Amino acid sequence: MVAPHVNTRNRSCMWPAASKLEIFCSFFRAIPVEMAIHTLVSAILLVVVYAVGVVVYRLWWHPLASLPGPKLWAISRLPWLWHMVKGDLWRALARLHDEFGDTIRIAPNEVTTLSTSAWQEIYTAQPLLLKDTFSQTPPMNGSPSLFTAENETHKRIRGILAFAFSSKALREQAALIEHHNSRFVARINRELEQHKILDINKFYGYVAFDTITDLSYGESTACLDIPGPHTWIEKFFLHAQYSAVRNSLRWYSPIDKILDFCFLGITRKTREKNWSVAAAKIDRRLSTREARADLLTPVIGRVSEEENPRKGVTKKEILSNALALVIADCQLTAGALTSCTYFLLKSPGALKEVVKEVRSAFQRDGDITVQAVQDLVYLGAVLNETLRIHHPSPISLPRTMPANSSRVISGTLIPGNTIVGVSLQNIFHCPKYWHKPDEFHPERFLPPSDLRYDPMFDSDNRAAFMPFSTGPRNCIGAKLFFAQARLALAKLIWNFDIQGAEPCMDTWPDHRVFIVLEPKPLHVRLTRRES
Structure with a gap:
């Protein structure tokens, strides 16, 4: 019998796409389960630590930390964004000024004031x-x-x-x-x-x-x-x-x-x-x-x-x-x-x-x-x-x-x-x-x-x-x-x-x-x- 001809010069180009996908997946299957779990847990912990750090910084160490205002608004701009998208930010700010005073922090990096002197100062x-x-x-x-x-x-x-x-x-x-x-x-x-x-x-x-x-x-x-x-x-x-x-x-x-x-x-x-x-x-x-x-x-x-x-x-x-x-x-x-x-x-x-x-x-x-x-x-x-x-x-x-x-x-x-x-x-x-x-x-x-x-x-x-x-x-x-x-x-x-x-x-x-x-x-x- 005549042996089938095999192109030994470029075998990789003959691999079907499915085989490449299997090799790619096998690489991750080769990683021990414990290592994968450890990596995932470490990533989650890093995210949590970072988020906690941001919260701590914005509430206690940020240059605006001493200003009054709702804590959640100081931590994230999401409350501000929520009311902006709803179209009722003006009413939300009215409630916040009533509660916290004339000059308040309404976002991590934003302040609003009711002071008359601010017209000239700003x-x-x-x-x-x-x-x-x-x-x-x-x-x-x-x-x-x-x-x-x-x-x-x-x-x-x-x-x-x-x-x-x-x-x-x-x-x-x-x-x-x-x-x-x-x-x-x-x-x-x-x-x-x-x-x-x-x-x-x-x-x-x-x-x-x-x-x-x-x-x-x-x-x-x-x-x-x-x-x-x-x-x-x-x-x-x-x-x-x-x-x-x-x-x-x-x-x-x-x-x-x-x-x-x-x-x-x-x-x-x-x-x-x-x-x-x-x-x-x-x-x-x-x-x-x-x-x-x-x-x-x-x-x-x-x-x-x-x-x-x-x-x-x-x-x-x-x-x-x-x-x-x-x-x-x-x-x-x-x-x-x-x-x-x-x-x-x-x-x-x-x-x-x-x-x-x-x-x-x-x-x-x-x-x-x-x-x-x-x-x-x-x-x-x-x-x-x-x-x-x-x-x-x-x-x-x-x-x-x-x-x-x-x-x-x-x-x-x-x-x-x-x-x-x-x-x-x-x-x-x-x-x-x-x-x-x-x-x-x-x-x-x-x-x-x-x-x-x-x-x-x-x-x-x-x-x-x-x-x-x-x-x-x-x-x-x-x-x-x-x-x-x-x-x-x-x-x-x-x-x-x-x-x-x-x-x-x-x-x-x-x-x-x-x-x-x-x-x-x-x-x-x-x-x-x-x-």
């Missing part, structure tokens, strides 16, 4: 503290906006845009804002032909969205003209919700990257379409030399072709800032106006007073202008009290201490690498600073010389009230917000009698928060006012 004192990077969503197009830029980049962009938010610019923009608020009244009148009860939150959203898109892109989205509901506000909140959850998960990377991959992959086509539409609008605005007062006015002629310019702004930066301003203004203005309407409905005395002020100030609807409503003192007090009691973005404003630095904040030495911020909603409700802090009393914001002012609010500490933050990174749009909000409320109150129709009025303020308040319907019964 947000104004030099050198300026940088924003906490874990609380910010990177811009979708890679170019920073006012919300995400730091140092010289922020200074450059803000320096260019600042004029568009000045008092002078606002006077020039007034006609545009008034135009959209007249459309707001007309839209409500059309709705009342078919419905007796309206969700006022939607219509506040429409007028805010039309106004800010006209100011930011040079063209309005015409939400007030198109019949039927629109979902822009809900989509903006979904973006805020995604951003809040995604930023929180950065502490446990790569979970945040997995979320990015899934969410951004699903929304890629929609985002690309939205970017292209917005870019086309801005290109049209920049290419025209129309004498038009809007937020793009100071940008015209200052568009730089450089990627990181020392002067001017790039096209991508304009687009990034325009989108950020649209989202922020629309959500915050609509949220604040809806909250304001709710609290007026729950406070008949305040509603009666603001109706009296508005209707006695104007003889006809056309007299209600941006300039004229600035003289409505009680209306301004109503808006301030709304921002105090139910701020549309009731969050902490976190800053990060440099690694090799420390600073005394609220009488406490805060070490490097610590995140620190003022808890906005909680400082506005602190009994130390406010008489009857959880009650709606616009009178507290009236000047003492006003006959409607109540001396029981003499003890209120106005230094605690910074609804737009403070310092060089405060909200650039405060004046624009008040112009929009005063005008919309005055128009509504002058033209319509308003009654509550929300079936759950008492539970309405219980919002979830993901950077901003979750939009919730507020049903009201509007009746055309008899002239």
Whole structure:
């Protein structure tokens, strides 16, 4: 017989894959059982010892160990993350401040405070503290906006845009804002032909969205003209919700990257379409030399072709800032106006007073202008009290201490690498600073010389009230917000009698928060006012 031919030169290449797997497994079978168990037990013990060491260090040896706060929150960021994902961190922090005091530790490396001196110590004192990077969503197009830029980049962009938010610019923009608020009244009148009860939150959203898109892109989205509901506000909140959850998960990377991959992959086509539409609008605005007062006015002629310019702004930066301003203004203005309407409905005395002020100030609807409503003192007090009691973005404003630095904040030495911020909603409700802090009393914001002012609010500490933050990174749009909000409320109150129709009025303020308040319907019964 002829012996079968065997290739002795490369036997390994003839082994089936199963044989390789068997050899791999046999290697581990060759390890004694006792050794395997010993190795496993040793690994578990190492993990346990490490975990115990971390707990001991964070509770007793960490530079923040002496600060009050819940032990579990000091050990791990998971409790903070849990409440952030639930959207009730603002309420959780309120309970913790009530229990542990003004300055508390809410994570292994994070502190929140209710001290009035912290406004200056955190947000104004030099050198300026940088924003906490874990609380910010990177811009979708890679170019920073006012919300995400730091140092010289922020200074450059803000320096260019600042004029568009000045008092002078606002006077020039007034006609545009008034135009959209007249459309707001007309839209409500059309709705009342078919419905007796309206969700006022939607219509506040429409007028805010039309106004800010006209100011930011040079063209309005015409939400007030198109019949039927629109979902822009809900989509903006979904973006805020995604951003809040995604930023929180950065502490446990790569979970945040997995979320990015899934969410951004699903929304890629929609985002690309939205970017292209917005870019086309801005290109049209920049290419025209129309004498038009809007937020793009100071940008015209200052568009730089450089990627990181020392002067001017790039096209991508304009687009990034325009989108950020649209989202922020629309959500915050609509949220604040809806909250304001709710609290007026729950406070008949305040509603009666603001109706009296508005209707006695104007003889006809056309007299209600941006300039004229600035003289409505009680209306301004109503808006301030709304921002105090139910701020549309009731969050902490976190800053990060440099690694090799420390600073005394609220009488406490805060070490490097610590995140620190003022808890906005909680400082506005602190009994130390406010008489009857959880009650709606616009009178507290009236000047003492006003006959409607109540001396029981003499003890209120106005230094605690910074609804737009403070310092060089405060909200650039405060004046624009008040112009929009005063005008919309005055128009509504002058033209319509308003009654509550929300079936759950008492539970309405219980919002979830993901950077901003979750939009919730507020049903009201509007009746055309008899002239």
